[in-house]
Amino acid sequence: MNRLEVLKTYKIFIGGKFPRTESGRFYKALNANNEPVANICLSSRKDVRNAVQTARKAQGAWQERTAFNRGQILYRIAEILEGRSAQFVEELMLQSFTKKEATVEVESAIDRIVYYAGWCDKFNQVSSTVNPVSSSHFNFSTNESIGLVGVLMPATSSLLDLISYVMPIIAGGNSCVLVASEKLPLTAITFAEVLNTSDVPGGVVNILTGSVEELWSPLSAHMDVNALFIDKASRFRKDIQLAAVDNLKRVREMSADLKTENGQGLAFITAFQELKTTWHPIEKIGGASSSY
Amino acid sequence: MSTKNNNWEYAASIEGTGHIQLKEKYGLYINGAWVEPQSKAYFSSINPHNEEHLADVAQANDKDIDRAVKAAEKAHREVWSKTTPAERGKYIFRIARLMQEQAKELAVIESLDSGKPIREARDIDIPLACNHFFYYAGWADKLDYAFPNQKKESIGVAGQIIPWNFPLLMAAWKIAPALATGNTVVLKPAETTSLTALKLAEIIDAAGLPPGVVNIVTGFGDTGAAIVAHPMVSKVAFTGSTAVGKLIQKTIAGTDKKATLELGGKSANIIFDDAPLDQAVEGIINGIFFNQGHVCCAGSRLFVQENIADKVIRKLKHRMQSLQIGNPLDKNTDIGAINSADQLEIINKYIEIGRKEGSEFFQVDCALPNKGYYCPPTLFINVAQSSVLAQEEIFGPVLTIQTFRTVDEVIQKANNSPYGLAAGVWTDKGSKIFNLTSKLKAGVVWANTYNKFDPASPFGGYKESGFGREGGLHGLGAYLK
Numbered sequence: 001m002n003r004l005e006v007l008k009t010y011k012i013f014i015g016g017k018f019p020r021t022e023s024g025r026f027y028k029a030l031n032a033n034n035e036p037v038a039n040i041c042l043s044s045r046k047d048v049r050n051a052v053q054t055a056r057k058a059q060g061a062w063q064e065r066t067a068f069n070r071g072q073i074l075y076r077i078a079e080i081l082e083g084r085s086a087q088f089v090e091e092l093m094l095q096s097f098t099k100k101e102a103t104v105e106v107e108s109a110i111d112r113i114v115y116y117a118g119w120c121d122k123f124n125q126v127s128s129t130v131n132p133v134s135s136s137h138f139n140f141s142t143n144e145s146i147g148l149v150g151v152l153m154p155a156t157s158s159l160l161d162l163i164s165y166v167m168p169i170i171a172g173g174n175s176c177v178l179v180a181s182e183k184l185p186l187t188a189i190t191f192a193e194v195l196n197t198s199d200v201p202g203g204v205v206n207i208l209t210g211s212v213e214e215l216w217s218p219l220s221a222h223m224d225v226n227a228l229f230i231d232k233a234s235r236f237r238k239d240i241q242l243a244a245v246d247n248l249k250r251v252r253e254m255s256a257d258l259k260t261e262n263g264q265g266l267a268f269i270t271a272f273q274e275l276k277t278t279w280h281p282i283e284k285i286g287g288a289s290s291s292y
Numbered sequence: 293m294s295t296k297n298n299n300w301e302y303a304a305s306i307e308g309t310g311h312i313q314l315k316e317k318y319g320l321y322i323n324g325a326w327v328e329p330q331s332k333a334y335f336s337s338i339n340p341h342n343e344e345h346l347a348d349v350a351q352a353n354d355k356d357i358d359r360a361v362k363a364a365e366k367a368h369r370e371v372w373s374k375t376t377p378a379e380r381g382k383y384i385f386r387i388a389r390l391m392q393e394q395a396k397e398l399a400v401i402e403s404l405d406s407g408k409p410i411r412e413a414r415d416i417d418i419p420l421a422c423n424h425f426f427y428y429a430g431w432a433d434k435l436d437y438a439f440p441n442q443k444k445e446s447i448g449v450a451g452q453i454i455p456w457n458f459p460l461l462m463a464a465w466k467i468a469p470a471l472a473t474g475n476t477v478v479l480k481p482a483e484t485t486s487l488t489a490l491k492l493a494e495i496i497d498a499a500g501l502p503p504g505v506v507n508i509v510t511g512f513g514d515t516g517a518a519i520v521a522h523p524m525v526s527k528v529a530f531t532g533s534t535a536v537g538k539l540i541q542k543t544i545a546g547t548d549k550k551a552t553l554e555l556g557g558k559s560a561n562i563i564f565d566d567a568p569l570d571q572a573v574e575g576i577i578n579g580i581f582f583n584q585g586h587v588c589c590a591g592s593r594l595f596v597q598e599n600i601a602d603k604v605i606r607k608l609k610h611r612m613q614s615l616q617i618g619n620p621l622d623k624n625t626d627i628g629a630i631n632s633a634d635q636l637e638i639i640n641k642y643i644e645i646g647r648k649e650g651s652e653f654f655q656v657d658c659a660l661p662n663k664g665y666y667c668p669p670t671l672f673i674n675v676a677q678s679s680v681l682a683q684e685e686i687f688g689p690v691l692t693i694q695t696f697r698t699v700d701e702v703i704q705k706a707n708n709s710p711y712g713l714a715a716g717v718w719t720d721k722g723s724k725i726f727n728l729t730s731k732l733k734a735g736v737v738w739a740n741t742y743n744k745f746d747p748a749s750p751f752g753g754y755k756e757s758g759f760g761r762e763g764g765l766h767g768l769g770a771y772l773k
Contacts, residue, residue, distance in 0.1 A: 129750075129764060131750070132748050133744075133749050134746055137741065137744060141749070141750050226755075237546060241541070242546075244541075248541070248759065265442075275761050276735060278729050278736075278737045278738075280725070281739075281741050
């Protein structure tokens with residue numbers, strides 16, 4: 001007798017929990033043959049606001065984790081994803097990837113997470129400076145998390161894309177609210193399950209599914225969002241930039257080929273950092289010099 | 293305590309103006325030549341100390357800007373991008389040296405045109421401006437060390453718009469890194485303070501820079517808007533108000549123009565009870581009254597720990613009595629003229645709002661010059677967090693004072709602002725300093741000091757104080773892609 005398969009309900013991911021959209025709406029994700037593969041939450045602007053609220057609460061504590069600890073947690077994400085790679089390959093194939101494409105996608109994603117895990121406690125060393133000012137001060141510039149980042153994924157992006165957008169953001173101590181690929185949302189939600197079992201604190205990454213056309217505006221105009229990460233080719237690019245002006249959100253645009261090494265690098269981390277320069281006086285007393 | 297300014301009468305010590313060379317009329321410096329504006333229009337640059345006319349300055353229109361930007365684009369494409377980095381650096385070194393030779397003249401003109409005390413122009417503005425060129429000159433052939441593995445290149449034509457509070461220094465902050473990274477420049481000084489930028493054009497010309505690499509155009513807001521909107525300008529660098537910064541962002545939305553904005557501030561200066569109080573009082577004075585308070589990073593919100601508030605305010609009032617206010621060219625002057633009649637009106641409007649709101653008001657009782665634009669140093673004490681005075685940038689010698697009890701409280705209050713440019717912390721305890729400096733949302737934090745600047749030190753804000761950094765290694769990034 002055939003066993004009846006238990007199908008998965010895809011929900012959104014806010015504050016380390018998997019609620020349904022508050023709106024109760026859904027849409028059907030289709031494969032390449034236009035056949036429905038799952039019902040997906042059609043998130044609302046209220047979901048955006050809820051996610052921003054929880055991402056804000058989580059951000060400070062995440063930033064204050066030691067950089068080494070963030071590195072360990074990111075590495076843990078890679079470990080868990082590796083362990084579940086078969087599931088991701090299968091899910092990508094459900095969305096019309098070939099087995100080979102899906103395998104490459106998952107493997108590249110895992111390797112990219114490991115890459116960013118290693119950066120957590122190093123990026124500030126290579127991008128900070130001690131500045132030799134001409135007065136008696138110790139002066140240095142270091143990076144600090146920019147805060148809360150809104151992410152709008154391109155419609156046809158998939159797992160590797162999501163990793164390429166999210167990892168540099170959280171490696172640098174930021175939290176994010178991400179609107180997943182509209183056409184290929186399955187792996188985004190399954191990836192949320194990976195995050196949730198990787199010691200990533202709830203609220204650091206929040207993932208919504210739905211229509212970018214509907215969600216770009218509440219996310220780009222939200223006054224408690226510090227920066228946005230969008231696809232340079234997005235058809236809403238100009239609207240997003242205009243909506244971001246009110247609180248001068250930093251709008252960062254992705255145009256790199258994510259399948260290559262150009263899709264990762266230090267610059268993606270520092271794009272979501274603020275530079276802080278600190279001055280501190282150096283006391284000069286007496287005549288002792290530093291020579292022997 | 294008496295509020296009369298009785299005991300601080302100094303004999304006047306007026307800096308001479310005989311050695312400065314100002315033309316009666318300045319055209320636009322475009323493509324290595326002085327040209328008449330196509331608008332045929334000129335406006336007067338006046339001395340805010342006595343409202344006397346200093347020189348006529350050209351008012352550039354769209355056609356002039358088009359001409360300047362095209363010259364800069366051609367210079368970038370044909371000359372500057374093909375000049376070796378080491379040679380580029382040598383031109384910039386040369387500019388720095390010529391500026392140093394003319395430093396005194398530049399300082400006097402700066403003081404005349406802007407109203408700032410000659411002491412500040414001479415000891416701060418002009419040396420920092422020269423040093424900025426000298427610092428960035430050396431970077432020109434070392435960019436690969438600044439950004440390893442990133443294959444950076446110049447952007448093209450940088451359109452640069454600068455404010456009136458540090459006219460020559462802001463021109464240096466803009467031009468030096470742009471040239472070092474291989475870009476060409478169209479720069480517009482503020483309409484009330486064009487003269488030192490025009491003197492800089494003469495220096496750049498004398499340095500033999502290829503025509504079109506630096507173009508200096510003068511005019512009002514519409515001239516700046518024409519620069520921002522010009523399709524061949526691929527990088528916009530602006531220092532000024534947050535409102536105009538946002539307008540620029542809207543103008544360039546949807547284009548590939550890169551921007552850096554250095555905008556307003558409402559910076560917190562925080563005094564703990566374990567601070568060296570006399571030094572802290574000097575820091576408060578320097579924080580808010582430096583350059584008549586026309587400083588984007590001015591420490592305009594003072595937070596004093598409650599148990600020392602009375603003492604600090606008493607010392608502060610006493611120190612304010614000894615500030616010399618008057619002729620900017622007097623070497624004794626601490627506080628010069630407000631830059632323009634318009635700005636004086638804005639400041640007075642805020643003072644009026646503050647007095648209506650009813651917080652305690654204190655103003656130095658001193659004689660002000662009969663002519664010109666002057667505002668005595670002003671305090672508002674026990675100001676509510678919700679007060680307009682504690683929230684909006686005044687850009688004048690007006691300080692608001694609030695008190696706090698705990699570290700957490702003051703961090704929250706200090707960060708409760710849409711701005712995030714700078715902050716000051718005064719305490720004798722190092723661990724407390726670093727607790728605060730790491731939690732204050734500000735791009736520059738001064739511990740036991742305030743309003744210090746250096747070419748090697750990156751400057752710029754968080755939040756609505758703008759983005760991008762100027763100065764230091766990080767200042768190069770804004771001009772590379």
